Amino acid sequence: MKRAPLVRKWSAVGIILLFVGIACAPAIAEQNTEKQSVSRGTWLYVGGSGPGNYSRIQDAIDNASDGDTVFVFSGIYYERIVIRKAISFLGESRNTTIIDAVTQDQGYLISLASGNIRISGFTLRFNGDYGPPSFIIVNLIPYDACNIVISDNILQTNMSNGIYLVYGHNCRIINNIITTDETGYGWGGIELLAIDNSTIANNSIMSNLIGCKLSNSRFNIISNNDFYDTVSKAISLQGYSNNNLIHANKIDNPKTLYMFLNRLTGIYSSHNNHNIITGNSITHCMFGIYLEESQDTTISQNTFLKNLVHARFHNTGFFSTTWDRNYWGRPQTLPKPIFGIKDMHHFFPGFVEFDWHPAREPYYIGGI
Numbered sequence: 053m054k055r056a057p058l059v060r061k062w063s064a065v066g067i068i069l070l071f072v073g074i075a076c077a078p079a080i081a082e083q084n085t086e087k088q089s090v091s092r093g094t095w096l097y098v099g100g101s102g103p104g105n106y107s108r109i110q111d112a113i114d115n116a117s118d119g120d121t122v123f124v125f126s127g128i129y130y131e132r133i134v135i136r137k138a139i140s141f142l143g144e145s146r147n148t149t150i151i152d153a154v155t156q157d158q159g160y161l162i163s164l165a166s167g168n169i170r171i172s173g174f175t176l177r178f179n180g181d182y183g184p185p186s187f188i189i190v191n192l193i194p195y196d197a198c199n200i201v202i203s204d205n206i207l208q209t210n211m212s213n214g215i216y217l218v219y220g221h222n223c224r225i226i227n228n229i230i231t232t233d234e235t236g237y238g239w240g241g242i243e244l245l246a247i248d249n250s251t252i253a254n255n256s257i258m259s260n261l262i263g264c265k266l267s268n269s270r271f272n273i274i275s276n277n278d279f280y281d282t283v284s285k286a287i288s289l290q291g292y293s294n295n296n297l298i299h300a301n302k303i304d305n306p307k308t309l310y311m312f313l314n315r316l317t318g319i320y321s322s323h324n325n326h327n328i329i330t331g332n333s334i335t336h337c338m339f340g341i342y343l344e345e346s347q348d349t350t351i352s353q354n355t356f357l358k359n360l361v362h363a364r365f366h367n368t369g370f371f372s373t374t375w376d377r378n379y380w381g382r383p384q385t386l387p388k389p390i391f392g393i394k395d396m397h398h399f400f401p402g403f404v405e406f407d408w409h410p411a412r413e414p415y416y417i418g419g420i
Contacts, residue, residue, distance in 0.1 A: 093117075099125035109133055109151070113141070124174070130154045134192075136165040143173030146206050153178040153186075164191040167198035167220070177208035186212035196220040197247060203227050209238025209260060216243045223250040231258040237283055244269045252277065262286075263303075266293040276418075279303045282316070286337075289321040289346075298329045302417050305336040318359070321346040328352075333417040334359065343368050352376040355414040365392040365405070375407035384410035 096112040097105040106112040109131050112122045121140040126148035133151070135141060143149030151174055153161045161178045162171065176188045188207050191197040197220030207214045207230045214230045217223055223244075230241040241257040243265045244250065249272065256278045257263045263279040263286040266272060270293065279286035279301065286303040289296065303318040318334035321327060322344040329349065334340040335357040343349060343365040351373060356362035362380055365373060373390075380388050388407040 093119035093121060095121045095123055097123050097125065098129075099127045113137065113139070118168075124149050128152060132159065132161055132163075134163045134165060135169055138166050138168035140170040141172075142170075143205075146173050146175055146204055148175075149173060150175040150177065159186055160190045161186075161188045162190075164189070164197065164200065165195045167196060167200065169199075170201040170203075172201070172203045172205065175206040175208065177210065178212040179210045187216045188212060188214050190216045191218055191220070193218060197223055199223070201226075205229075206231070207241075208232060209241065212238060213240040214238065214242055214257075214260070216240075216245075217247050218245045219247070221248045221250065223247060225250075225252045226254050228255045229258075230255060230260065232260070237261055240265065243267070244272070248272065251275070256280070257282075257286075262288055264288070265290065266296065268292045270294050270296065272296045273299070274301065275299045277301045279318075281305055285317045285320045287319045288317075289319075289324050289327060291323050293321075294325045294327065296324075296327045298327065298332065300331045300417055301333070303332065303334045303337065317342045320344075321349065324349075329354065331415065331417065333357070333415070334362075339364055342366070343373060347372045350374045350376070351378065353378065353411070353415055355379045355411075355417065356381055357414065363390045365390065368392065373405055375405060377409050377411050378407050379411040379414045380407070383412040385412075 096116055098109050098112045099105060109124060109129055110133055113133065113135055116122055116137050116139050118138040121142060124143045126144045128150045130152050132153055151161065161176055171189065178186055178188050188209065189202060197217035200217060200223040202215060203224065203226045205228045207228060209230060210232050215225060225242055232238045238260040240262045241260045241264055242252055245267045247269045251273045252264060253273065253275045254277065258280040261283045263282045264274060265288040267290040274287060282305055287298060287301065298319060305316060316338040318337040319329060319341045324346045326348045329341065330352045331354065333355045337359045338361065340356045340359040340362040341351060345367045347368060356379060375390055388410040389404050390407065392403050392405065
């Protein structure tokens with residue numbers, strides 16, 4: 053008689069455990085599926101001491117297939133590379149895995165001839181020259197730059213250009229350092245031509261002629277980047293680069309003491325529409341923001357400090373720009389006038405717009 057309750061009790065426990073197991077099974081299956089999807093494809097190794105590892109990066113890439121991963125161990129590799137497969141190209145450490153372009157001849161260090169490529173974990177250096185432009189990473193026409201991810205690299209743009217992507221969409225350029233050595237400047241950090249729906253974020257771009265340039269590119273995000281010691285323009289939007297968001301970037305040029313001689317501009321927009329410029333910090337520029345024939349631009353909650361001219365616009369149409377709650381170098385109690393021009397004399401005011409609610413203290417722009 054006493055055993056019957058025990059049997060019922062253990063039967064109930066068994067049923068409960070059965071239900072728990074059934075409930076957990078989909079979660080466990082989902083985790084296993086995720087791990088399989090991450091590890092899908094073959095891994096090919098370059099350098100290191102493993103048996104069968106490649107000694108040249110290009111040989112490993114040539115033997116890879118779409119979906120594979122080429123992993124490069126720390127070391128210095130003197131090569132120029134062409135990637136024709138949709139692969140992940142990974143370095144062991146961006147500080148110790150170095151690809152050098154070998155010579156100062158013009159050309160490309162890494163050429164992309166496919167979409168769906170990821171490049172991460174390298175130092176990429178190209179000592180360019182004053183001749184035709186050289187690029188560290190570039191996609192080759194007619195191959196579109198679609199779903200390209202360039203992250204966690206160091207690009208040394210010594211008289212060369214950093215990243216140049218043409219005709220594509222859904223690209224991500226994140227967490228890179230783009231700089232030069234202490235002896236000179238690079239031609240440009242990042243340039244996108246006809247690239248849409250892409251993100252440039254959390255990069256540090258230093259000592260280049262132009263930090264980041266968009267041409268005919270739409271619906272992109274440039275966010276949380278640090279631009280330091282730029283010679284000409286930190287962020288440049290050219291020709292029909294519409295509906296972009298420029299947010300939370302830090303622009304500072306304290307080393308550029310010759311700003312009176314150069315037309316150094318923090319954010320420049322020419323012939324564009326419907327862009328939003330918000331939450332940026334712009335310091336030590338000749339022009340903080342310069343708008344040229346750009347319509348329906350929103351400029352809000354930016355911090356302007358120690359610029360020769362905080363903002364200027366040229367032929368943008370009457371009241372086509374929204375200025376709102378920006379900090380203009382000192383506390384403002386009255387509306388802040390922003391003067392525009394109608395001709396090529398850049399200091400002659402032609403008409404005026406207003407920030408009706410200027411901020412009384414600078415905004416905090418978090419570091420990257």
